Amino acid sequence: MNLLECEGKKLLKEYGIAIPQGQLITGRELPQGLPYPLALKSQVPVGGRGKAGGIRIVKDAGEAAKALEEICNLRIKGHLPSAILAEETVEIRQELYISFTIDRKEKKELLLFSQSGGMxxxxxxxxxxxxxxxxxxxxxxEYQINRLFFGSSIADEPKKQIKAMVRKLYRLFKEKKLELLEINPLVITAADILCLDAKVVLEDILYYLDSSRLPRAQYSFEETTHALGVNGVELSGDIALITSGAGLGLATIDEIMSLGGSVRAFVDMGPLVHHKEEMMKVIRLVADLKPKAFLFVYFFQVASCVAMAEAIVNTVGDIPTAVRSRGREEAEAKMLLEQKGCYVTTNFHDAVSxxxxxAAKGGM
Amino acid sequence: MAILAHEKSRIIIQGLTGKVGRIFSQRMTENKTPLVGGVTPGRGGTTDDFGVPVFNLVEEACRSTGADWSFICVPPLAVRDAVIEAIDGGIKYIVIYSEGVPVQDAVVFLHYAAQKNVLIFGPNSAGVYSPGKASVGDLNEYLISPGNVGIISKSGTLTYEVVDLLKSINLGATTVACLGGDPLVGCDYLTLLKEFDKDDETKLIIILGEPGGDLEIKAAPYIKEMSKPVVAYIIGQNAPEGKKMGHAGALVSNKEETAESKKAILAAAGAHVVSTLTQIPKAVKQAMY
Structure with missing residues (x-):
């Protein structure tokens, strides 16, 4: 999950990493005790805020009130802000870039650094x-930290401060098991080294363990399904596909497309197959997307077909439903599903077609 | 013959008395897989409900049973410690069944495993199965019988479908290995292709891949040199770019990593590449005879 800038900065502060003075505005109230000019920054969990008009510099309270009103109602890539972060503005001498992430191919941690940050x-x-x-x-x-500054024109004092900050950033990256920690820009001012922005991506499992996160203004289908413990994707076609695993799901999408169908949404129910109530929540969420048909594809070795069948019959309502039901207790599941009027088969291809x-009938 | 897991393997379960561990203890016991023990700290010296001896530490389990395989099904945040304990205890092959292991944890234990020459399947792997010999995972007798096909897969649920299709044309497997659906996994296609190539009983190998990463691409030069036929299916050619489609591992980070690109690379290396699951039986028959 992408953290909001203010959540990322809270982490930086915990680790003694310098950030601009700021205040979080959750209503429309004006910031108190911060010197103008101020930066007002929309707290949305996506990038490109600046270009979208989500960051404003205001000279006085009058401008601030007007800008607040506008930013609060501004959607950025579909997101309304969870809050507005008001921050002091600083005089920037140089902008740098630094990030820590995982290099998948090398199976190592990767540090990227540039003395031309800001973009x-x-x-x-x-x-x-x-x-x-x-x-x-x-x-x-240490030699790696030193290597960042080869051929650099940065003076000794700020260089020393940046090095200390790099060590702290790395400690944060490791201890919080972050997927990404990106500071862009890291700025050198007359007196300080500051993290002006923070992009932090937290492991989903760790994100949902932490209850102190700010509520988002709204959640996407992807985020809502993640919060329930499964991976879901919203698309724009006809069929809502729910499978017992990710690999099986992608293979089913291949089959659907090769037969001329299209997908409205896809959910890998894998992690929840033992939990009927949770599965029902997920299916209801998918039903809200108003697909023209449901397609369930599962093959259970350990879990029971009956739990899934019960979840299906309780939630699909009037939406036409095809089910490929296979594995443990498949006979009992078949009876339940047929009573509800679902098309049930053990054959993968038949279920898809x-x-x-x-879906074609439902569309007429 | 089977590769890696066989009747002489000695398997333990880390997390034996947990919710998932219990299910696997029962199944492995019923399926006569060579399960020799399990580890649950604090319960050492007892046996579980299925008569499997419990140890406090992997080291103890290895010493008294000669275990060389471990099946890890502890909660995701406990996996890192469990893997390192297994490696230090003397385990040579590890299946990590747990899902949701932080990538940073995986980076650490995969590095350590590579240093100590320990082969890891997963995280998020359905396991390794040699029909009639040993099952270190989800798959069992009821799904597939012994035969001449080797299977290497990123996905467990997809693998069930493929073995089911093979069964419908009366084919069985030497060994089925699931690499795991996570972005960072231990064992790769290349390592297992070499094992299958050496194995007399394996006549054909099926590769089930997905978009993202370069594991399939790294196997291509070897496929070109192999005499045994390879059938390959890369799922997700219709997956929208930049969306996490269930497997975090299936996230594409450059053009070479798309399903289309991987299919082309494997086809150029001489693999029989199919576009859907249902095309697999025909391709296998053609490649085999």
């Missing part, structure tokens, strides 16, 4: 980026 990392030319892989068993080494036919 997207993709826009920084390659020769201005230092990329270092870190052995996860050994951690970040039937769902496509049901």
């Amino acid at each position: 997207d990392i993709e826009e920084i030319s390659r020769e201005h980026i230092v990329a270092l892989t870190i052995n996860p068993l050994l951690g970040l080494q 039937n769902a496509i036919a049901l």
